[in-house]
Amino acid sequence: MPEGHTLHRLALLHRERYAGAPVEVRSPQGRFADSASLLDGAVLRGAEAHGKHLFHVYGPDRIVHVHLGLYGTFAESPLPEETPRGQVRMRLVGATHFTDLRGPTRCELLTGPEAEAVHARLGPDPLRSDAEPERAWARIARSRTSIAALLMDQGVLAGVGNVYRAEVLFRQGIDPRTPGRALDRGTWEAIWADLAELMADGVRIGRIDTVRPEHLPEVTGRAPRQDRHGGEVYVYRRAGMPCLVCGAEVALEELVGRKLYWCPTCQP
Incomplete structure (x- = not known):
């Protein structure tokens, strides 16, 4: 989707x-x-x-x-x-x-x-100028549900799918199974700001790129990503492959009917 x-x-x-x-x-x-x-x-x-x-x-x-x-x-x-x-x-x-x-x-x-x-019935959209991230935080802060599931709930936050969900949690070093109410306000604000920037880049270039400059193929010498989704990403659809930052194996499990990707070392 x-x-x-x-x-x-x-x-x-x-x-x-x-x-x-x-x-x-x-x-x-x-x-x-x-x-x-x-x-x-x-x-x-x-x-x-x-x-x-x-x-x-x-x-x-x-x-x-x-x-x-x-x-x-x-x-x-x-x-x-x-x-x-x-x-x-x-x-x-x-x-x-x-x-x-x-x-x-x-x-x-x-x-x-x-x-x-x-x-x-939709949550705030990080790409809209009228978005109210406080609405999403109010629901996340009192929820026992994992942050990974909450980010995919369009009634909590609108527009985030499986790719942005996996990538923003990696970039912020958050275990995707962390309950929403276990996050602090500063962590939520960092997630929102990162999503707003990543998604705006997606609008501008027409694909999802989430890898920071220091981890790009031309810097590290690794082969560029070969995937029909395009774009350079850290963990999405990279299960069993080495993490681009620490080298640990990227993990995969199913959560609420969707595939969840993360690095157990970088997201403790």
Whole structure:
């Protein structure tokens, strides 16, 4: 599932290409056809992300909410249009480009209050200027749940997925099984600041890079990472391999149905 930086990149791209002008909205697949007919020819006023959710705003009560889930994708192409291939839930056509949405978990037209209800059930997003990290800390500070599970709970903190979760805990030297209430305020503030910086880098470069300059391949002489996810990381998908800092074997276990990676030496 795409992590939060991907949705913020999409929101930025869609604002740049489509906002402020009328757009054509269609549903070649048909499952979004009724809503598309209400939006076709309307001006897209803006696009924003909150965690792993994307919102196309056409008016106070005309907001398209998209959640990509595990299989959803946006495909961006320059005009002229091509015949839709595959199950295109929504096609957005502007002056220079068109965008196809396939396979999302959610693609729905919401009223303003309905969209606000989606925002309300999400935790603060480190990439949003209106984020309130205190809301997340209030829940973490009283929870017996592990910090690893809390960081993945979108109601606690929005936008963090398995990669950012594993990497920020490594960078801060925190055992992922530590209960939330065992953390001190300074540790939480360091986690939040690190996530905000790492995720902003993800928006800027389009991939997740978490390795500090002194541990990069060109400095240490190791081979660059070869992985379909791209980017240089410390522990994610590196189970059984040597830690880039201490050389210990990266550990792996399952936590709340997801794979958890960490270094037992660097994260005691």
